Amino acid sequence: MTPTPASPPPTEDTTNLPAEGGFIGSGQEGGLGDQVRAYFQRVRHGDMGALPAIGGLVVLVILFSVLSQTMLGQQFFLTERNFANLLTQAASLVMLAMALVFVILLGEIDLSAGVTAGVALSAFVVLTKPDGVNMNWVLALLIAILVGVAIGTFNGFFVSRVGIPSFVVTLGLFIGLQGVTLIVLGDGGVFRIQIPEFLAIQNANLPIWAGWTMLGVILLVSFGMSMWDRRLRTRAGVPNRTIALVWAKLAVIALAGGFVVAVLSSNRSSSVKVIEGVPIVVPIVLVILWIGTFVLDRTKFGRYIYAIGGNAEAARRSGVKVITIRWIAFIVCSVLAVVAGVFSASKVGSINAGFGTDTVLSGVAAAVVGGVSLFGGRGRLMHAAIGALVIAVIANGLGLLNLPAGVNYIVTGGVLVLAATVDAVSRVRAGGSLIRT
Amino acid sequence: MADTPLIELTDVVKSFGPVNVLKGVNLKAFAGKVTALVGDNGAGKSTLIKGLAGVQPYDGGTVRFEGEEVHLHSPRDASSLGIEVVYQDLALCDNLDIVQNMFLGREETVGGVFDEGQMEREASETLRSLSVRTVKSVRQKVSSLSGGQRQTVAIARSVLKKAKLVILDEPTAALGVAQTEQVLNLVRRLADQGVAVIIISHNLQDVFKVADYISVLYLGTMVASIPKDQTTSDDVVGYITGSKTYDGVNV
Structure with missing residues (x-):
């Protein structure tokens, strides 16, 4: 933007002047057309958000369905069963990527997120062993979460208070916690989890009516929040976006969500036993996504995370308690990482001593693919979730094509570099630098 | 000088170990007036400012604010009096928009949740009251702003909560000609609103354009405090370098 040259004061250029009694623009003025135009302008200027990841997701889905049809002569990818499978396979990675967002936004990293889940879940397994402590599973789950809190507190202390780079602290924990898991679980082997409620998270489905109720609640909450925002803006006397956008957003949620729930509500079993309904893990992920997004967008804690990631010194001078915010962010990350571990353990129904050692970098990759900047x-959160879906689709699709596992790694790596390139190039076009946001 | 000064420093001293940086400095700033603080590198300008901001409290001397003696021991003390500092390296977050930056650390909330409408309105009103015309939208990211616009946002941020004294540290140092002009106009408008402004600058041309009073620091001593129209640029350079001595009456 070019500054207006200083013209003689009495006859100043009034074209940029806000209307009499009005305000400087806020980007919310104008009708639907203006808003759409403004959106495309933002995209052209490099503010693409999750667009590349969504585009990638669409391309991958088309690609795999075509490949499945041509290579295998039968549609294995685009089926009701595989869709439900995909969601449960992706749930853990989605959760882990969302956990990491809290520290990545600060410009930090938590390499120990995966093994944190390992320690917490091994504690859970030991505590619930029927021939051992045989603790109530809810209580044990609570203790597993507390293990996450403790590890997050440890990380947060050394990063924010002592001032050690998070890469080093969490690398140390990444190595050390693997040892803790080994010791807690004892000699190798697979430890089965036989708690039906725990296994149900990933292996059971909501009744059909509950799936539709879930969609109704989402629509209602979305509508309520939009109206609440508009009410506050009206009260303050600032312009509101045209209400058509609210309807458009609700229509998109209703159509897309309706399609998803409808697909999941049909019987996807290949045998006599009926399998239908939305997997239980889906509403759990959505609730955490909603709460997390609410906190990041609408509360001081969230805003300060962004501020510290943007310019920690500026945040400090503005009175932000930088140490506390960093510390809490690490705790949130560890706790959500434990939840990711719960999803993963529930999916397979067992854990072993190596649980969680190979997941964290996939989580980071998912966040980056989704458009989260490692520079902070x-x-x-939504971007990380979509990025995780991209990576899960690659694994799922290639697996169905019976390609060797090596191909999965190569393709995932390629997508990661591609996503980072798209991000960097879009920022150069926006006039920013390659190095920092 | 007719009015009582908004802030008056008397015999302020500060030393770091054996180094006496401020050796009994007097300084006054008046509401509605711009006081320029000039001096060579190492004269003690930054130390003087940091004391006013409460970041590095003075070792001795008295500070009177609106006639009352006050103690500035922390940034909180300073901001509760209405003293705001705009530092040279602008304390803005590139990834946040103008409203978010202006309200950083003091967001308006309803039940713990942001009231974005209220913040947007106050930000717009503050920018408008400073006759800012170059900002198209208050929801622009700061990363998309020019240097002059950033300075504008930083200054607007300082007056958002009705500051009485605004201290600007080298506000035009990194700016081009047109943008410097904008910022100087902004400084003038700030003073016209009744705010006392202290501006640090190395650029005497800017100083003479915007200031009402000029105070010269030389090796930790205030060697001259003169109304602008009673001195010349050459004289001020002389006071700054120590090659001339001011023997008139200080403000």
């Missing part, structure tokens, strides 16, 4: 200050 940029990205949303």
